[in-house]
Amino acid sequence: MKVDDIILFSQVAELGSFSKAAEVNSLTNSVVSKRIARLEKEAGTQLLYRTTRKLTLTEAGKALNHNAKSVKQAARVAMDSVAGFGESISGRIKMSVPCISGELVLADAVAEFCNLYPDLKIDMSLDNRFVDLVDGGYDLVIRTGYLEDSSLIARHIIDSQWVVCASPSYLSRCGRPLKPQDLSGHNCLQYAYQTTGATDWAFKGPSGNYIVKVSGSFSTDNAIALRKAAIGGHGIAYVPRCLVYHDLRHGQLIDLFPELVGKRLGIYAIYPYTRQPPNKIKLLIEHIRTRYLEISHYF
Known part of the structure; x- marks a missing residue:
């Protein structure tokens, strides 16, 4: 037959x-x-x-x-x-990426990809909001967190571990918390862009993760501003490790609970559901994934 x-x-x-x-x-x-x-x-x-x-x-x-x-x-x-292996890599890609990853790795990686394919133009916006891919006309979105919309396809790239950190000057002035529960007596700088809430800090316990409620005088939805406030000695921050990787290495910030922080989120490449995405999207995702893995120790 x-x-x-x-x-x-x-x-x-x-x-x-x-x-x-x-x-x-x-x-x-x-x-x-x-x-x-x-x-x-x-x-x-x-x-x-x-x-x-x-x-x-x-x-x-x-x-x-x-x-x-x-x-x-x-x-x-x-x-x-x-499908797509014979197509030319050209046209336009509209994408949205989170601020931290955009500044850390994606700006350079995406610009490099454009140089590899001169007939391709990429419009990349830095935005922590989970944008609407369809209504916004996005071809690709890089996001940290959880995928709830079943009409989207997500490819896991890497996991991002969070840390609790403070500057030596703050610890010298206010003392170092010895256990997560001690944070209630400290000025905790709050990252307003947190899916679990800016004042809910997750830690590992014998029976799984638990939440410590914190408070403080400063809150922001900008990770760079939060990092600067922590380096300036104004309080304790709960942030992705990749944001403060070099600060921890150079001693500007101290990792307070290196084995206890319970927040670890996946970073995903997300695109609208299609039976087969365009070849240029597949190649861009693979290029981005490679660049993330090159600095996996940051995460």
Whole structure:
């Protein structure tokens, strides 16, 4: 049996008509009829009952049609796997990325990708909000957190560990908390862009994560401002480690609970659901992922 005949038979069964299958495949009715007859000859049994009013599957036809769906799916997957490899990398990509990642790695990585493909233009906005991909016309979004919309596809890139840190000057002036519960007596700088809440800091415990409620005099939705406030000795911050990686290494900030912080979020490349994304999107995601992994120790 020829695979394309099996797929054609499945279409006839699904559409209930030789003429409709012929139209879908740009064939004549006689060609469809001849190919189904050839399939029946190869099978050694009748697959369809034909009347002037409708087509009905025989028992053998039902069995073949059931398995033909797998053949169609396998053919589709095979074609999808190579789709786009022959297309030129050109046009425009509109993307949104979070502020920290944008400044840390993505600005350079995306600009580098544009240089690799001179016919491509990328419009990249830095925004911590989870933008609406469809309404906003975005082709790709990089986000940290959790994916709730099932109409979107997410590819995991890397996990981002958070830290609790403070400057040596703050610790010298106010004392160092010895356990997470001690934070209630300190000025805690709050990052307003937190899915769990700016005053809810998660820590690891014997029975799983628990929350310590904190308070403080300063709150901001800008991570860079929060980092500067912490370095300036104004309080204790709860931030992604990648934001303060160099500050921790150079002693400008001290990691207070290196084994106890319970917040670890995935970083994802997210795009609208399609059976097969454009090749330029797949290549850009892979390029971004490679650049993240090159500095995985930051995270």
